[in-house]
Amino acid sequence: MSNTVTEVALPGVQKVASGKVREIFDLGEHLLFVASDRISAFDVIMPTGIPNKGKVLTQLSKFWFGHLQDIVPHHLISADFDDLPSELREQAPFLRGRFMIVKKLEMFPVECVVRGYLVGSGWREYQESGSVCGIPLPSGLAQAQKLPEPIFTPAIKATDGHDENIPFSKMIDMIGAEHAEALRKVSIEIYQRAAEHALKKGVVIADTKFEFGLVDGRIVLGDEVLTPDSSRYWPLPEYRTGSNPPSYDKQFVRDYLETLDWDKTPPGPELPEQIVQGTAERYSTCFETITGTSLKGV
């Protein structure tokens, strides 16, 4: 049977939000943030899941929340199975390792993107204008080159689901100068801390996206954080400038899809078992490399 994955449904709890690969449910005082094994490539969700992907991304978020909590408070309350309500422990054992019980935040309607390397839409914009999101950059930079300093390029979720870059001035209009400047500062600080840690482990975190909210007027880090779904992870040994470096986690899937006569529109094609297993191994290796611990027992 193919390892297909459907949206998570949970008995007795209301779903309040869903993304490509994650769902949020209302537990009353808190929220339940669930990561599925779904994987997307070229912005299309594949019908075949990657075993343990949701567990890896959840446990990576838990690691990074702890690693960064001296800089910024976070919304994670617990990722321990024993802390789930009893009816969920009994009826949804598949949640083990892939959920977070989180505080309810008053979310800012802005995605806080930090770019440390010149790649993707940033590279394309730089080639045309010498700047990224209106931020001028030195001339002569190569594709995937490390930027002199990380840049903050906020975005909003467009109606078609894609991220739309906005100028910092619009972020100020949306949430006020005090919060906009505070989010820019803390986003760059936590990206730098994480990127430095990852580089020591042989992983380049090229860019990432944070989401924040407020609790009692205080800024709190929400969503997932510094996962391969919210960030570009590159293996350092394969990192080169001048082309798009291979993705730590998704390269097997991307390379396989490029061999198909597929027009990159939904539905995505089923993934062969060897691609699934190879990708699952990349995710678990990524977790062990970044955290220095094993997923076994989670």
Ligand SMILES: N#Cc1c(N)ncnc1-c1cnn(Cc2cccc(F)c2)c1
């Ligand atoms: N995190 C968080 C969070 C929180 N702690 N409190 C209140 N709201 C949110 C919240 C609401 N939507 N999102 C985006 C999002 C993320 C993941 C999956 C989705 F479907 C949608 C985040």
